[in-house]
Amino acid sequence: MNSQNIINSDFTIIIPTLNEEKSIGILLSEIEKCAPETKVIVSDDGSTDRTSELVTAFDGNLDVLFLDRKKEQIHGLTISVLDAIKTCKTPYFLVMDGDLQHPPEAIVNFYRSLDENNDLVAGNRIKVVGKWPIHRKLMSYIAGLMGKMTLVLKKRSSIKDIMTGFFGSKRELWEPIIDKEKEKFTLEGYKVLFDFLKIYPEKLKISYVDYVFGTRDFGESKITSKIIWLYFKSLFKKS
Ligand SMILES: Nc1nc2c(ncn2[C@@H]2O[C@H](COP(=O)(O)OP(=O)(O)O)[C@@H](O)[C@H]2O)c(=O)[nH]1
């Protein structure tokens, strides 16, 4: 670590949620164990289950904010993350899913890597637990490849797994882009990091945190064919 060690309180963990009552309480407890001073923003798109109650009543010392997006005009994972980045006050943030597929034990490695003055620390799936059907594997591979080609053609920074939703970065890099170029993001989509890479004009200093992508043991995936279609459309969107 360098002399200006990042401490937990320099961080906000952003968790986009939609009906994650079965996992959100466990996740907050896990975060409290491994990063007790961290701030958390749960950016929720109008969950109809007990997500809101569980977050607001969380009985721990973590500083947790429930960002209620229920009445917003546009809903989506990407816009929920962007709104949370605009809301957060810390110099660094980390985005992770609320369904425990992203392991909380990896959080500290993101902190360390950002401490080494990287602009972006990207989660890198070294293994996917459980069996993905062959069509999902193929789809994911093709989608990743096409995304990487888009980034090369646009002369943008690229990363190993451009589909990841587990990443940390500096708020100061994102804020001006959100303020001036928000419409270039696919706000209702899922690939907020890919959109950012496509838009951000300069080379980023990047590092990786390897992690094992867990199975979804609670709740259901919210991914739909509309979301997949939005991603493919975004490959050709002007930025
Ligand atoms: N705020 C918000 N969160 C969402 C939305 N869709 C999914 N999420 C959350 O984003 C995370 C990843 O979604 P998930 O459905 O697990 O995607 P998968 O892991 O790719 O199947 C989870 O925490 C979801 O609750 C949405 O439209 N808005």
Ligand SMILES: [Mg+2]
């Ligand atoms: Mg998931």
